[in-house]
Amino acid sequence: MIITKTPFRMSFFGGGTDxxxxxxxxEGAVLSTTFDKYCYVNVRHLPRFFDYSTELSYSKTERxxxxxxxxxxxxxxxxxxxxxxxIRLTYEADLPARSGLGTSSSFAVGMLNxxxxxxxxxxxxxxxxxxxxxxxRVLCNESGGWQDQIAASFGGFNRINFNSxxxxxxxxxxxxxxxxxxxxxxxxxxxxxxxxxxDVQRANKASSSEDKSARLKKMYxxxxxxxAVLTDKNRNLDEFGHLLDTTWxxxxxxxxxxxxxxxxELYERGMKAGALGGKLLGAGGxxxxxxxxxxxxxxAVKEAMKDxxxxxxxxxxxxxxxxxxxxxxxxxxx
Numbered sequence: 001m002i003i004t005k006t007p008f009r010m011s012f013f014g015g016g017t018d019x020x021x022x023x024x025x026x027e028g029a030v031l032s033t034t035f036d037k038y039c040y041v042n043v044r045h046l047p048r049f050f051d052y053s054t055e056l057s058y059s060k061t062e063r064x065x066x067x068x069x070x071x072x073x074x075x076x077x078x079x080x081x082x083x084x085x086x087i088r089l090t091y092e093a094d095l096p097a098r099s100g101l102g103t104s105s106s107f108a109v110g111m112l113n114x115x116x117x118x119x120x121x122x123x124x125x126x127x128x129x130x131x132x133x134x135x136x137r138v139l140c141n142e143s144g145g146w147q148d149q150i151a152a153s154f155g156g157f158n159r160i161n162f163n164s165x166x167x168x169x170x171x172x173x174x175x176x177x178x179x180x181x182x183x184x185x186x187x188x189x190x191x192x193x194x195x196x197x198x199d200v201q202r203a204n205k206a207s208s209s210e211d212k213s214a215r216l217k218k219m220y221x222x223x224x225x226x227x228a229v230l231t232d233k234n235r236n237l238d239e240f241g242h243l244l245d246t247t248w249x250x251x252x253x254x255x256x257x258x259x260x261x262x263x264x265e266l267y268e269r270g271m272k273a274g275a276l277g278g279k280l281l282g283a284g285g286x287x288x289x290x291x292x293x294x295x296x297x298x299x300a301v302k303e304a305m306k307d308x309x310x311x312x313x314x315x316x317x318x319x320x321x322x323x324x325x326x327x328x329x330x331x332x333x334x
Contacts, residue, residue: 001044002117003324006110007034007316008094008101009151010188010281010290013247014223016216018145020137023162026216029223030147031172033157035313039093039103041110043118045330046088054079058091074108077139081131082115085332089114095311099190100282102148106320108132109152113320120327125319129153155319159227174230181237182230183315187275187301188290189308191266215250222247241276241292248279263289266308273297273304 009032017028046055052063056075067085070076075089089111097103109132116123123131132149136142150160150169157179159170174182222243229239248267252259259267263280266289270278274297281288288311293301302310 001042001324001326001328002114002322003043004041004110004114004117004320005038005318005323006041006106006113006152006320007155007318008037008039008103008106009034009148010101010313011147011151012244012279013226014220015147015251015282016145017220018147018160018162020146022216024164026213026220027164028162028216028220030160030162031158031223031226032147032151032160033315034151034155034317034319036316037094037101037311037313039091039106039110041107041114042090043111043114044088045118045328046086048086053086055088057089059097073140073142074104074135075111078108078111078115078135081135081139082112082119084115084118086330087118096190098287100280100287102152102282104142105132105136105148106152108135109149109320113322117322117325118328125153128320153320156317157315159223172227172230175233178230178233178237179315182240183313185237185241185292185294186290186313187293187298187305188281188288188311188313189266189270189305190288190311191263191280191286191308211253215253219247219250222250238276238292238294241278243277244279244290244292245271245277248277251279260286266305269304270301273301275301 011030011032014028014030017023018030022028046053053065054067056062056072058072062070064070067076067079091107093103095101109128112128112131113123129150133146137144146162146167147160150167154169157172159172161168161170226240226243229235229237259280267278270291275291275293278289278291281290291301
């Protein structure tokens with residue numbers, strides 16, 4: 001039996017510039033972190049006592065004898081890609097799916113990690129990220145960028161650069177005290193709205209405005225500015241909050257499905273209560289709102305957002321990992 005633990009990610013700056021059709025031409029970068037909310041993938045070989053050979057448990061239960069009959073596209077394609085047979089897979093998570101935290105990509109990374117471990121093979125973080133990108137973007141043909149798979153695999157607070165050669169992961173060098181201060185100044189709330197990121201991405205493509213490219217280039221430049229705020233101890237950390245407000249306003253202009261009237265109203269409520277900035281996490285349309293709030297304004301913002309669920313969190317540095325490894329004797333039936 002194998003159990004993997006894979007974190008979710010929180011993207012601050014540069015979202016949208018990690019889309020392959022964009023960064024192959026323009027270059028891109030994102031500033032993001034993983035935090036202490038996880039998904040868990042449990043995989044073992046299914047005993048041969050049943051009239052089915054594969055059992056899957058996620059938001060629904062599937063029992064099949066032919067891998068091609070699996071309804072969950074990522075599981076089906078991953079099993080075919082790695083030639084997995086006769087397995088029982090269980091998925092559970094600390095936070096809901098389709099909520100803007102890269103949950104589907106964290107699952108893809110954790111599942112691939114578990115599959116390799118079940119085969120007795122080691123896959124490094126880059127291999128897991130690369131194969132999760134291939135799984136979701138090519139085999140499953142889902143719209144979206146590359147940052148989620150990379151963040152879930154590598155973990156930590158990183159700047160991820162994208163260009164025609166691929167990507168590179170650069171940890172953001174920040175003192176523990178300053179990093180803790182940033183963490184303490186961020187408040188996250190669940191809007192209650194969930195949606196498929198790929199659906200939002202497709203809608204945004206269809207409704208893309210003429211100035212979308214210019215907005216993405218400005219959002220890309222904000223990655224440099226935000227990183228400079230974090231790494232220069234002489235800069236006021238509150239600048240990070242103001243930059244979040246700037247990038248959110250730019251993001252809203254990149255597609256009609258990014259925000260809604262309800263989300264705009266929630267965001268304005270948080271800002272009026274004292275937040276310096278914030279953004280909706282993920283492609284848009286729902287999920288989690290994060291605000292940068294000075295400590296003395298925390299209670300006012302929490303009161304203003306009392307209709308929403310408050311989610312405390314801490315940054316994490318581990319990325320995906322195997323937390324239980326019990327090798328099994330398995331003989332394949334040819």
